Amino acid sequence: MKKKLIIKQTKARLSSFIFPIVLLLVWQFISSAGYASSAVVPSPNKVLKTFQILLTEQTFFLNISASLKRVMIGFLIGSSTGFLFGLLMGLSRTAEKIFAPSFHTVRQVPMIGWIPLIVMWFGMTELPRILIISIAAFYPITLNTFDGVRSVPREYLELASVYGYNRFKLIRRIILPAALPSIITGLTLSLGMSWAILMAAEIFIQTEFGIGTQIQMGRQRFNMPLVITGILTVGLLGFVMTIIIEKFARIVDRGRAIGNET
Amino acid sequence: MSVEKGTLEIKNLSKSFKVDNNLLPILNNINIKFPAGAFISIIGGSGCGKTTLLRIMLGLDTNYEGEALMDGERIEGPGSNRGIVFQDHRLLPWLTVEENVAFGLDKLNRKAKKLVVDEHIKLVGLSGFESAYPSQLSGGMAQRVAIARALANKPEILLLDEPLGSLDALTRIHMQKELERLWLLEKITMVMVTHDVDEAIYLSDKVVIMSSRPGVIKKIIDVPSSRPRDRASSEFMQIKAEILKEFHLGTEYPFAYAI
Numbered sequence: 001m002k003k004k005l006i007i008k009q010t011k012a013r014l015s016s017f018i019f020p021i022v023l024l025l026v027w028q029f030i031s032s033a034g035y036a037s038s039a040v041v042p043s044p045n046k047v048l049k050t051f052q053i054l055l056t057e058q059t060f061f062l063n064i065s066a067s068l069k070r071v072m073i074g075f076l077i078g079s080s081t082g083f084l085f086g087l088l089m090g091l092s093r094t095a096e097k098i099f100a101p102s103f104h105t106v107r108q109v110p111m112i113g114w115i116p117l118i119v120m121w122f123g124m125t126e127l128p129r130i131l132i133i134s135i136a137a138f139y140p141i142t143l144n145t146f147d148g149v150r151s152v153p154r155e156y157l158e159l160a161s162v163y164g165y166n167r168f169k170l171i172r173r174i175i176l177p178a179a180l181p182s183i184i185t186g187l188t189l190s191l192g193m194s195w196a197i198l199m200a201a202e203i204f205i206q207t208e209f210g211i212g213t214q215i216q217m218g219r220q221r222f223n224m225p226l227v228i229t230g231i232l233t234v235g236l237l238g239f240v241m242t243i244i245i246e247k248f249a250r251i252v253d254r255g256r257a258i259g260n261e262t
Numbered sequence: 263m264s265v266e267k268g269t270l271e272i273k274n275l276s277k278s279f280k281v282d283n284n285l286l287p288i289l290n291n292i293n294i295k296f297p298a299g300a301f302i303s304i305i306g307g308s309g310c311g312k313t314t315l316l317r318i319m320l321g322l323d324t325n326y327e328g329e330a331l332m333d334g335e336r337i338e339g340p341g342s343n344r345g346i347v348f349q350d351h352r353l354l355p356w357l358t359v360e361e362n363v364a365f366g367l368d369k370l371n372r373k374a375k376k377l378v379v380d381e382h383i384k385l386v387g388l389s390g391f392e393s394a395y396p397s398q399l400s401g402g403m404a405q406r407v408a409i410a411r412a413l414a415n416k417p418e419i420l421l422l423d424e425p426l427g428s429l430d431a432l433t434r435i436h437m438q439k440e441l442e443r444l445w446l447l448e449k450i451t452m453v454m455v456t457h458d459v460d461e462a463i464y465l466s467d468k469v470v471i472m473s474s475r476p477g478v479i480k481k482i483i484d485v486p487s488s489r490p491r492d493r494a495s496s497e498f499m500q501i502k503a504e505i506l507k508e509f510h511l512g513t514e515y516p517f518a519y520a521i
Contacts, residue, residue, distance in 0.1 A: 159352050162320060162340045163366040163415075177356045253356065 042224045047232075050225035059209075064233065066209035067198055070126070074133025075194040079187055081134075082141035086186070089142075090149025090179075091171070103142070111136050111197045115204050129201040136197040140189035148182025149175055184249040191245060195238045211237075265334040267343075268298035268418035268451040270319060275328035277314060278476075287476035288314050292328070294470060294479060296419065301445050301452045303462035304470045305505070311477025312455045316423050319453070320346055333418070342366065345417030349424040351404040353396040359383065359407050360392040366415045382410040385444065402433040406440070413448060422454040426461065438464050442489065463501050464491050471508050481508055 024044055030036060031043040038046070054060040089096045089103075114135060118128040152175050160174045176183075202212025211230050218226030265271075275292040278285040289311040296302050304312045317323040318330050321340040330337045332344065353362045363379045370378060383389055386406040396404055405425060412420055425441070426434045438461055445452050445465075456462050462469045466485055473480045483504060487497050 155348070155350065155352055156354065158322065159354075159365075161322065162346055164340055164342070169368075174354070177354070180356070 039222065039224060042228065047225045047228050050229050051232075054229060060214070062209045063211050063214050064237070066207070066213075067202065067211045068237070070129055070201070070210065071133060071191075071194050071198050074130045074198075075137045075191055077130070078134035078137025078194065079141045079190045082138040082186075082190065083145050083183065085138075086142040086145025087149060090146045091175070096146075107139055111193075112200055112204075115200065119205055124205050124207075126207070129205050129207065132201045132205075133194045133197055136193040137190040140193055141183070141186035144182045144186025144189065145179065148179030148186075151182070152178040180253055184245075184253065188242065188245050188249075191241060192238070195234070195241065199234065266298040267333055269333055270296040270344075270419055270451065270453070271329075271331045271334075272315070272319075273329040273331065275315075275318070275326055275330060276476075277311070277318070277323075277326040289326070290476040290478045292477070292479055294482075296451055296453055298418075298451055299449055300467045301442075301454070301465055302468045302470060303454045303456055303466040304472060305456055305459065305462050306472030306477070307474050307509070308457075309477075310472040310474040312472055313423060315477070316346075316421050316453070316455055319419075320344055320421055342415050343418045345412035345415055345420045347405070347408050347412050347420065347422045347425045349427045351396070351401075351408040353404055353407055353411075355396050358393045358395055359388060359399070362396070362407055363410045363414050365411050378414050382414045383407075385413065385447070386410045386440070400433075401429050402437055405429065405437065409441075409444065413444070417450060419451040419453065420448075422452060422456075424455055424457065427457065434458075434461070439490070441465060446489075459502055459505050460493060463498060463505070464493060469501075469505060471505060 027041075028044050031038060031041050035041075042050075085099070085103075089099055111132065114132060115128075118131055122128040122131070156174050156178055157170070160170045165173065198210075199212045199215070202210035203216050206216070207213055211234055214233075215227050215230035218224065218228075218230060272292050272294045275289060276287070277289040278287045280286070292315065304315065306312050314323065318326055319332075319337065321337045321344065324338065332341070354365070357365070360379050360383065363382055364375055367375045367378060380389075380392075383392060386409055388403060388406055388410070391399070391403070396407070399407065409425070422441075426437050429437060441452075441454075442465055454462070454465065463485055469483045469485060470479055471481045471483065472478065483501065485491075485501055487495070487501075491498060
């Protein structure tokens with residue numbers, strides 16, 4: 001029985017590799033069949049070699065750490081203010097009436113649309129890059145926190161009033177835990193948005209270090225492997241972040257995570 | 263005038279809801295006394311206002327005419343002398359069994375809290391499940407936890423809103439025995455709303471029959487049998503027939519609806 005289970009699990013794990021392998025084969029085929037010039041579509045092997053070289057260079061790690069730092073700071077600022085803002089609007093109908101229309105209007109502006117304005121205000125410095133990322137992180141967490149707070153089951157609120165909970169206790173012990181799955185969804189989306197807008201922030205507001213800088217540099221020098229390794233790095237790091245946040249969600253939301261496993 | 267603790271009295275109570283500027287009567291002139299230590303069931307068709315009555319007794323609804331008195335004092339809001347078990351167990355999914363039982367025990371220090379929680383988990387027969395989450399429990403077990411949570415607060419009266427309504431038939435019979443055991447042990451007043459005639463007779467000293475639109479008390483039937491009760495005894499059957507008779511005549515004016 002146990003052996004069967006292990007085989008089943010391994011199969012499930014292997015199956016997630018099938019699609020990337022197919023993609024790789026298609027890529028290999030296109031580059032070796034000569035459908036495109038190797039300058040435009042470098043072979044997987046070439047890209048792998050570039051990766052190996054990059055791993056020995058300090059610049060590569062400086063790029064990664066600059067990008068990660070930027071995202072983390074922007075994400076922390078945007079998601080914490082967004083969380084508080086969403087909570088405020090969720091808890092108070094008055095706050096919702098005052099802020100919601102403006103929020104939904106401003107939200108329509110695509111992230112890229114902010115860049116010229118912010119650059120004109122703050123120049124080509126680190127601040128506007130982080131600001132853009134913060135704005136990107138702000139929306140999803142605000143919306144999801146608001147939604148989570150508003151969809152706390154009426155039954156739970158009733159239970160709290162039966163036990164004489166005051167407002168503070170109600171928020172801390174009922175509303176926040178009940179809204180937690182929504183809040184975590186919001187955090188995940190916010191992180192995704194931060195990571196996505198990072199490229200724009202680094203490419204449009206030029207900087208010395210960053211994965212975006214690497215991609216941009218690759219484009220300017222017509223060094224395709226450099227561009228592709230940059231893109232792959234962004235994808236892989238983003239993937240790792242998603243896994244980390246999922247694990248984190250499972251830890252903080254024990255009760256429901258257990259329920260979903262069984 | 264002193265009243266024995268655990269007495270709940272409803273006097274001349276009426277309540278209406280406003281629907282499109284029309285007053286829709288829900289409860290009409292309800293008079294009933296729940297004496298301390300009694301087990302009383304309220305039984306009636308849906309829409310007879312029994313859940314509203316329970317909410318008023320709980321203090322969640324204070325907008326009515328007449329009086330609802332707990333231990334001789336007007337009910338102004340929820341209080342720890344009244345506990346409630348809902349039909350849905352209403353356990354918080356992010357808390358373990360012991361955390362759920364401790365839900366209303368913030369006034370106690372950590373040690374006293376642990377003592378009370380352990381005692382009540384044991385009382386409902388769930389020792390060993392302290393750190394389980396609600397999603398890991400069966401319906402019957404979850405309802406036991408809900409009962410433990412209500413009892414942990416040491417209420418004088420326990421209100422039960424169709425507490426076994428969502429359980430399967432066999433678990434239900436088992437839980438009825440459990441409720442009886444807890445009632446005999448805790449010696450508190452219990453008021454249960456139910457749809458189940460057998461359940462009402464098995465557990466109650468008195469069965470209050472309500473009829474609908476507006477909700478009025480139609481009849482109060484005493485159940486004098488000794489405990490534990492035999493569901494197959496002729497006395498049980500007679501009482502059951504008496505209650506059911508009320509319900510067959512219960513939709514008093516069938517033609518009024520047809521017209």
